[in-house]
Amino acid sequence: MNAAVVRESGEPQARGTEPAERPLVVGVDGSEPSLRAADWAADEAALRGVPLRVVYASLWERYEGTALAGEHRPFEEVRADDIVGVAARRARKRHPDLDVSTAVLAEEPEYALVREGRDASALVLGTRGRSGFVEMLLGSVSLAVAAYADCPVIVLRGGHDSHVVHGAEATARRVVVGVGEAGKDSAAMRFAVAEARLRGAPLDAVRAWRCPAHESVDHPLLAGEPARLHEEQAVTTLDEALTGAPADLDLHRRTVEGPARHVLLAASEGAGLLVVGARRRPGHLGLQLGRVAHGVLHHAACPVAVVPEAE
Template sequence: MDGPLIVGVDGSDSSLRALDWAVDEAQRRKAALRVVHASRREWYEGHQPSFDVDRRSVEQYAEHITAQAAERARLRAPRATITTQVVPQDPAAALIEASREASVLVVGSRGRGTFAGLLLGSVSLPVAAHAETPVIVVRGNDKNVDGGFGQITLGVGPPERAAAVAEFALREADLRGCAVLALRAWRCPAHELPDYPNTDFEAHVVHTENELTEGLRDARKTHPTVTVHATAQEGRARDALVESSALSDLLVVGARRRSSALGLQLGPVGHAALHHSACPVAVVPHT
């Protein structure tokens, strides 16, 4: 999709971090950047519901947030095409709706109203689960967020669902000039149950390596200069991906798109990545 890169801001440190990341990403993609702030939550957050809420003050505050964010973005990328949008809607709903015309949607990991005990914000999780375009949740350590490792980790699913996710990861690596570590995990019951009959471990490895080859085939053809290290690793996929994220600039995982109103289904791997990754996480829809 050739639409703008859209980033959600709410004035929090997390959203400003996401904004900086989104500006750099828009520059890499040569894409326009749209800064979106949804203001409905501001009418009630920290207040008892009341008909006396000064909505004009709320609107001015929202405009102030987007104006400051746009100025920050322009200072970071003076030649970038940057627009702003204030939406009088619930933040998650507004960003999910905006995803219909975005090439990529970027959000922070936690907003201003997030409870201290939560690992992921109440906006970023539903947006990652239901958006109609790839969503990048900017989280993790400074070196990872700043792109200090020169590596993208890709979680490779079954071959029939891997193409779109692999294409996203390899395109991102192409734009950055970095390598991709493509992981597909396998598990053998014999390693977990001592009394389980002897199993041909080599067959598990060969089967997984074949799935890796098939899942990466199209993306490798499209991006032949990207270095890809394809690895079949024994264990749980979520554990392998979270561990690899510590030395990565981006973790890319897939999410199933269903035709029902439930939207994307993140699954245990997606949830683990979003809650525990040490680097930004891209959730890419697949069929």
């Protein structure tokens, strides 16, 4: 369905045209996590030198109905204007020169935000929204958007995102990138390198490896050989992924034995950003997130950037 734009401020780029600077888009819903995400997004947009676009999306018309409103605007629409207004004012207070626009869309938030991502440099979301289901470690909107968006999606995590670090302290913290099978053509690696350089932060490139149990018990005298071969293969993959990395980058290479999800969760402690890739499979209808990306989105100790990788 086509989105109904109820309120829009600023000068948004028309769909289908190529913007000079793709904005950073942040989704808000009035919850504290989403407002903290908007603050973080304002810092990130200022760092990148791109506009910030604050988006609220909800199908309130389904529940309130246009007929009930009469000549008055629906309560949810008024509330939405207040929410994006608060987020925009907070962003401008943090960065007075930042170009900030807002949009209120009468549409399911998952679809609206995925569509917004087509013209965005990145999407930023909080961990959870107003649903309040404490047993859900990651909100369904954030999970769906991370699974389907065409651009990088950054989900704020860290102590249920209540103590996400902002400003200079966040900028200086290291960026961690999980090195998968994409090698030197990895979009996740390119994104991580760019983020580390923007922040002037170290980049930790981490490749996890494992030795299948059956390979280490075939012969007692050869017990260490399979493990060594798998580790060497991990080193080779890591070197290929870092081919062409800028010489001035503060780069740290690590190969760690263990499941990739556990290795990256440990690496996220104290980091400013964790970057992982997610393959997009054309024609596939399910959530397009691998187990590693899914796991770190639920449990990482810092913001997580999920970067689409072409199949």
